[in-house]
Amino acid sequence: MAYPQHTTTGMTTHPDLTEMRERLERTASSSGAIAVEGLILLTGVYTAISPWAVQFSSQTNITVSNLIAGVTTALIGLGLALAPERMFRLAWAIVPLGFWLVVSPWVVTPTHGARPGIVWSNCLAGGVTALLGLIAMGLTVRVARQSPR
Template sequence: MSTQSPTGMEHHPDIIELRQHYERVTATPLAQGVEALSICAGLFLAISPWVVGFGLNPVVGAFSGLSVSNLLCGLVFAYLMAGYGSALERTHARAWAAMAIGIWAIVAPWATVGGEAVNRTIWTNVITGGVMTCLALAAFGLTLTGATSRMGRGRG
C-alpha cells in the first residue's frame, strides 16, 4: 500500500525546494562560467587532433584511435555539461560521467596509441583532461552548495 498522494512525488515540498535550489544555483555567474568553460574544453578536446596535429595516423593513413576518442569524448563532454543543471534528476550522474570522460582523456594517449604517443599528444590530453575533470567536479560541487545546510533542518 502506497502512502504517496494521488498527485505523485513531484509535488512533495522537499522536491519543490530541491528544484528551486538547483534553479538558484544554475542562475549564478559561477555556474554559468563553469558551464561555458566546460563547453569550450569539450569542443577543444574534440578538435585537438586537427589543431595540435595528431589527427592522421601516418602508418595506416586513417584517423587514429586517439583522434576518434578525442572527437567523441569532447562532443559528449560538451553535451553533458551544457545545461547540466536543467536536468534535476540527472545532474549528479552527468557530472560524474563528465568526470570519467576527463579522466579518460588523460589516460587515452597511452590506452589508444599503445605507448607510441608523442609529447604534444600527451600534453594536450593531460592538460585538457585535467581541466575537464576539475570542471566536472566544480559542477558536482555546485549542486551540493547549500544542500548540506538544509539536510539537518526540520520542518517547523
C-alpha cells in the same frame, strides 16, 4: 474478490520538492555555475577539435577517442547551460571523461606511443575537464546539503 487499490503519489506531491527545485535553480543560475558550464562546453569543443589543432589526426584511434570524449563533454556542458535543473546531476560523468583523456594517449596508442604534443594536449584537456567536473559536482552537493530556509 475485490483487490484493494493502492494509490501512490510518490515524490510529486512532497512538500519539500518545490523548495529543492528552487534551490537547485538558484545555484545553477549563479554566475559561478554559469562560468563552469561555459568552461565545460569550451573544453569539450577543444578536445573534439584537438586532433586537427595539434595535428595528430593521422592517428585514427586517438583522434576518434578525443572526438567522442570531446563531443560528449561539450554536450553535457551545453545541457548544463540550457537546462541546469535537469542536467546538474549528470555532472559526475565529466570527471571520468577527464581521467580518460589523461590516460588515453598510452591506452589507445600503446604500440608506437604518442607524440609529446598529443600527451600534453590530452593531459591538459583531461586535467581541466576533470577539475571542472569536480567543481560542477561540488555545486550539486552544496545544493543537496543546504538546509531549508
